Amino acid sequence: MKAIHVPKGGGLDNLTVADIPDAADPGPGEISVRLHASSLNFHDYGIVSGNMPTEDNRIPMADGAGEVTAIGDGVTEFATGDAVVSTFFPDWIDGPPPLADFTRTPGDGLDGYAREAVTLPASWFTKAPDGWTHAEAATITTAGLTAWRALVVDGGLKAGDDVLVLGTGGVSIYALQIALAMGARVFATSSSDAKLERLADMGASGTVNYKTDTDWGSTIAKMTDGRGVDHVVEVGGPATLQQSIKACRIGGHMALIGVLTGRSGDIPTAAMMAKHQRLQGLIVGSRNMQKDMVRAMETTGLRPVLDKEFPLDQIADAFRHEESGDHFGKITLSI
Structure with missing residues (x-):
């Protein structure tokens, strides 16, 4: 069967399409899945670009969605024909996080779903939301669950809350949709006026161009009557955190997710202390969180925003599209 290999050192121009052995028959507790889609994330880009080194000929992509084709002895949660989606941390079923690295994450420490x-x-998957396409389902594993955990699990989001999302990547768009579906009010930033218009059309109550308004945190706070x-x-990291602190209320919650502006930097700790704010770092979530999210998507009718789809053998072009920053929502691969 066909798979994508990332050579040691990475590089989009060095990705190759390889023939690998077919998947084995499922043993006890296992399922076989015919994969149909994956979706691109910043973490995947780190792997394929070589910015996050991994093993030679690693199969990339943390997100995988497809159809169960066979089940092993003892599997009762799934049946052949079920639509399923992968989990980011296969060993994290429930409870507090059990690890602080990516050694057990498909597409990084383990081979992923670009095959x-x-x-x-079977525990490495959950059912996909009923009625979703495989491309839609593939967006849950990383981006969807990150937004869900940030707002619902860690943040305790409730109707009437105000939420700020930064930019128009997969996590931010999912967060906007989840917040709106749960009765919250959403504010958003972007460097593109055209994207800000799309955010407003989706229901954002206020938007700010962070390139033309460098004190956008204060502007967002004013939009909530101070x-x-x-x-x-x-999702930005060190270069945006100062403004996020300004935008966040006294006693508010900030979910620290991204490193888009770097892995370290100055943090105005005194300002955060003075406002009694909570800064919660997180990376995706557990399998049970994902199952809860799937039920919520089915109940609310929420569907993810898809940007552009590429065939698997054009994976390098897909990541170049991500590099451009022109996308709005999730970029997907068809397999």
Whole structure:
């Protein structure tokens, strides 16, 4: 079967399409899945670009969605024909996080889903939301669950809350949709006026261009009558955190998710202390969180925003599209 290999050192021009052995028949507790889609994330880009070194000929992509083709002995949660989606941390079923690295994450420490089929433990998957396409389902594993955990699990989001999302990547768009579906009010930033218009059309109550308004945190706070937002989905990192603190209310919650502006930097700790704010670092979530999210998507009718789809053998072009920053929502691969 066909798979993508990342050579040691990475590089988009060095990605190759390889023939690998077909997936084995499922053993006890395992399922075989014919993969149909994956979706691109910043973490995947780190792997394929070589910025996050991994093993030679690693199969990339943490997100995988497809159809169960066979089940092993003892599997009762799934049946052949079920639509399923992968989990980011296969060993994290429930409870507090058990690890602080990516050694057990598909597409990084383990081979991922840029291939046609897999046979793996059933616990590495959940059912996909009923009625979703495989491309839609593939967006849950990383981006969707990150937004869900940030707002619902860690943030305790409730109707009437104010939420700030930064930019128009997959996590931010998911966060906007989840917040709106749960009765919250959403504010958003972008460097593109055209994208800000799309955010407003989706329901954002206020938007700010962070390139033309460098004190955008204060502007967002003014939009809430000076109170500040209850939650910030902070995907930028060190270069945006100062403004996020300004935008966030006294006693508010900031979910620290991204490193888009770097892995370290100055943090105005005194300002955060003075406002009694909570800064919560997180990376995706557990399998049970994902199952809860799937039920919520089915209940609310929420569907992810898809940008552009590429065939698997054009994976390098897909990541170049991500590099450009022109996308709005999730970029996907068809397999």
